[in-house]
Structure formats: C-alpha cells, structure tokens
Amino acid sequence: MAARSDAPSTDPSAEPAPQRAVFRMPLIAVVLLPVLAAFCLGPIATVNVWWSLLLLVPVLIGVAVLLTRTVVDGQAISVHGLRPTRRLRWEELDRLEFSGPRWAVAVGTDERRIRLPMVRPRDLPVLAAVSGGYLTFTAPPEPGSEAEPADADTPDGETPPAPAPAATPLAEPAEPTTPSGGRTG
Structure with missing residues (x-):
C-alpha cells in the first residue's frame, strides 16, 4: 500500500517555521499577583472609606499582567x-x-x-x-564536542603543552620577637 502524499511529515526539519510567536506572563502571575496585592492592602483599605481606593491597585496589577506581552x-x-x-x-x-x-x-x-x-x-x-x-x-557547541578549532601554529592540529606555572620562592619564617619593655623568663 502506498503512503499518502498529504500525510504530515514526521521529519522535524521539514516542519514549517512558525508565523507568529507571543511571549507573555505565565497564567499563575495573572492570578497570584493581584490576590497577593489585595491580601497585603486589605487591612489598610478597611481603615477609612478613602483608603478603600487602594483596592484598585490589585485590579491595575491584574490588567497590567494581562496586557503585557x-x-x-x-x-x-x-x-x-x-x-x-x-x-x-x-x-x-x-x-x-x-x-x-x-x-x-x-x-x-x-x-x-x-x-x-x-x-x-x-x-x-x-x-x-x-x-x-x-x-x-x-547554537553554541556543547562542551567536550569536536567543534573546538585546532591551533594553526602547531603541526597536525596538536594542542601545545600548557606552560608550567612559575615557581615562587617560599618566604623564610620571621624571627620571633619579644614585646618591648616586657619581661622574659
């Protein structure tokens, strides 16, 4: 039986490029941020009728989260x-x-x-x-892959040996000193 020509291809490289992409806040932010703001502003908003206008802040936060994309x-x-x-x-x-x-x-x-x-x-x-x-x-090459370029200064692309670290002389121990004006013994 012959394969249908209109069947979708399973080859990922044959998929068409997307026409549009939308980046927006996660849905949890739409719910969580206004609720958290209302919870924090609730005690202050009950003090006076004018303070109740603070409850508009969670509404504005929700609208801003919904619109931002x-x-x-x-x-x-x-x-x-x-x-x-x-x-x-x-x-x-x-x-x-x-x-x-x-x-x-x-x-x-x-x-x-x-x-x-x-x-x-x-x-x-x-x-x-x-x-x-x-x-x-x-995409950047993965670490350990063979995508690292060979050094042009070395024959056959061999990596030159790393230079040995320079030796630093050890400091000699300082002579013990006694405090001036103090007694010894």
Missing part, C-alpha cells in the same frame, strides 16, 4: 502593555541585548531601545525561526 511575526517585533504599542520592524533592528537572564532589549538602527517583556536568551531559536531570515541563531 511581546508579539513577534515575520514583519516586526511589537511590545504591548499599559503604554502605547511599540513596534520595531526587522529591517530597523540593529541588535538584541541581554543582561544575564533578564528580558531582552531590542536596539534599533537609530539607537532606539525597546525592552521585550518575557523574551529571554533561551527564546533566541524561536525569534530566529519567526523572523523570516532577518535574525540567525547558531
């Missing part, structure tokens, strides 16, 4: 949140900056900087796949 597609990177939507086309992107495990910062060719919420270094393969070729990503 980064949307990446083939044309641009868009950042949504409480502020107006900021958009940076792939042609205008100069580089992405990461400061440790923090959120990425997209830097435009005009030095405009846009923080990308929830985009971390581990998301670079997804960004490269969605960018449509504007962004490329090559």
